Amino acid sequence: PKITFIDPDGHRHDLEAEEGQSVMKVAVAHGVPGIEADCGGACACATCHVYVDPDWAAAAGSPQGDEAAMLEFAVEPQPTSRLSCQIKMGPALDGLLVRIPLSQH
Numbered sequence: 001p002k003i004t005f006i007d008p009d010g011h012r013h014d015l016e017a018e019e020g021q022s023v024m025k026v027a028v029a030h031g032v033p034g035i036e037a038d039c040g041g042a043c044a045c046a047t048c049h050v051y052v053d054p055d056w057a058a059a060a061g062s063p064q065g066d067e068a069a070m071l072e073f074a075v076e077p078q079p080t081s082r083l084s085c086q087i088k089m090g091p092a093l094d095g096l097l098v099r100i101p102l103s104q105h
Protein backbone atom coordinates (compact mmCIF):
# COMPACT_ATOMS: atom_id res chain seq x y z
CA PRO A 1 0.00 0.00 0.00
CA LYS A 2 1.12 3.53 -0.74
CA ILE A 3 1.56 6.14 1.96
CA THR A 4 2.48 9.81 1.86
CA PHE A 5 4.09 11.69 4.72
CA ILE A 6 4.33 15.47 4.94
CA ASP A 7 7.32 16.05 7.20
CA PRO A 8 7.75 18.95 9.68
CA ASP A 9 9.48 21.05 6.99
CA GLY A 10 6.57 20.54 4.61
CA HIS A 11 8.40 18.06 2.36
CA ARG A 12 6.37 15.28 0.82
CA HIS A 13 7.53 11.64 1.00
CA ASP A 14 5.63 9.21 -1.26
CA LEU A 15 6.46 5.68 -0.14
CA GLU A 16 5.41 2.07 -0.57
CA ALA A 17 4.62 0.32 2.72
CA GLU A 18 4.65 -3.39 3.37
CA GLU A 19 1.39 -5.09 4.21
CA GLY A 20 0.95 -5.08 7.99
CA GLN A 21 3.81 -2.67 8.57
CA SER A 22 3.05 0.12 11.02
CA VAL A 23 3.07 3.69 9.76
CA MET A 24 5.85 4.43 12.26
CA LYS A 25 8.04 1.61 10.85
CA VAL A 26 7.54 2.87 7.31
CA ALA A 27 8.74 6.35 8.32
CA VAL A 28 11.75 5.04 10.23
CA ALA A 29 12.72 2.57 7.48
CA HIS A 30 12.82 5.41 4.95
CA GLY A 31 14.41 8.04 7.17
CA VAL A 32 11.40 10.35 7.13
CA PRO A 33 12.23 13.10 9.62
CA GLY A 34 10.09 13.97 12.63
CA ILE A 35 9.06 10.54 13.92
CA GLU A 36 11.15 9.72 16.96
CA ALA A 37 9.44 6.57 18.21
CA ASP A 38 11.45 6.43 21.43
CA CYS A 39 9.68 3.30 22.70
CA GLY A 40 10.10 1.38 19.47
CA GLY A 41 6.41 0.88 18.82
CA ALA A 42 5.15 -0.23 22.24
CA CYS A 43 2.51 2.51 22.51
CA ALA A 44 4.43 3.93 25.45
CA CYS A 45 6.04 7.20 24.35
CA ALA A 46 3.79 9.37 22.12
CA THR A 47 6.81 10.50 20.05
CA CYS A 48 5.48 8.82 16.92
CA HIS A 49 2.52 11.21 16.88
CA VAL A 50 1.03 12.06 13.49
CA TYR A 51 -1.99 13.92 12.14
CA VAL A 52 -4.02 11.73 9.84
CA ASP A 53 -5.44 13.69 6.91
CA PRO A 54 -9.16 14.29 7.63
CA ASP A 55 -10.11 12.42 4.44
CA TRP A 56 -8.40 9.32 5.87
CA ALA A 57 -9.47 9.62 9.49
CA ALA A 58 -12.39 7.22 9.18
CA ALA A 59 -10.34 4.55 7.41
CA ALA A 60 -7.50 4.86 9.92
CA GLY A 61 -9.90 4.62 12.84
CA SER A 62 -9.95 6.26 16.24
CA PRO A 63 -7.38 5.66 18.96
CA GLN A 64 -8.53 3.14 21.56
CA GLY A 65 -7.39 2.15 25.03
CA ASP A 66 -3.65 2.58 25.63
CA GLU A 67 -3.22 4.66 22.52
CA ALA A 68 -5.94 7.13 23.51
CA ALA A 69 -4.39 7.43 26.98
CA MET A 70 -0.87 7.91 25.61
CA LEU A 71 -2.03 10.54 23.10
CA GLU A 72 -2.70 12.85 26.03
CA PHE A 73 1.09 13.21 26.24
CA ALA A 74 1.43 14.13 22.56
CA VAL A 75 2.43 17.68 21.68
CA GLU A 76 -0.49 19.73 20.31
CA PRO A 77 -2.91 16.90 19.58
CA GLN A 78 -5.65 17.51 17.01
CA PRO A 79 -8.92 15.64 16.36
CA THR A 80 -7.24 13.28 13.88
CA SER A 81 -4.12 12.63 15.96
CA ARG A 82 -2.85 9.06 16.12
CA LEU A 83 0.23 7.27 17.32
CA SER A 84 1.73 6.02 14.08
CA CYS A 85 3.04 2.78 15.61
CA GLN A 86 -0.59 1.78 16.15
CA ILE A 87 -1.71 2.19 12.53
CA LYS A 88 -1.11 -0.93 10.44
CA MET A 89 -0.88 -0.55 6.69
CA GLY A 90 -3.24 -2.62 4.57
CA PRO A 91 -5.43 -2.36 1.47
CA ALA A 92 -7.95 -0.09 3.21
CA LEU A 93 -5.22 2.49 3.77
CA ASP A 94 -3.69 2.42 0.28
CA GLY A 95 -2.90 6.08 -0.41
CA LEU A 96 -2.93 7.18 3.24
CA LEU A 97 -1.79 10.76 3.91
CA VAL A 98 -0.36 11.76 7.28
CA ARG A 99 1.34 14.92 8.51
CA ILE A 100 4.13 14.87 11.05
CA PRO A 101 3.95 17.48 13.85
CA LEU A 102 6.58 20.20 14.18
CA SER A 103 7.77 18.68 17.45
CA GLN A 104 7.44 15.41 19.38
CA HIS A 105 8.57 16.90 22.73
Ligand code: FES
Binds near residue numbers: 024048083
Ligand atom coordinates in the same frame (compact mmCIF):
# COMPACT_ATOMS: atom_id res chain seq x y z
FE1 FES B 1 6.25 4.92 21.07
FE2 FES B 1 4.54 4.78 19.04
S1 FES B 1 6.66 4.45 19.03
S2 FES B 1 4.10 5.20 21.11
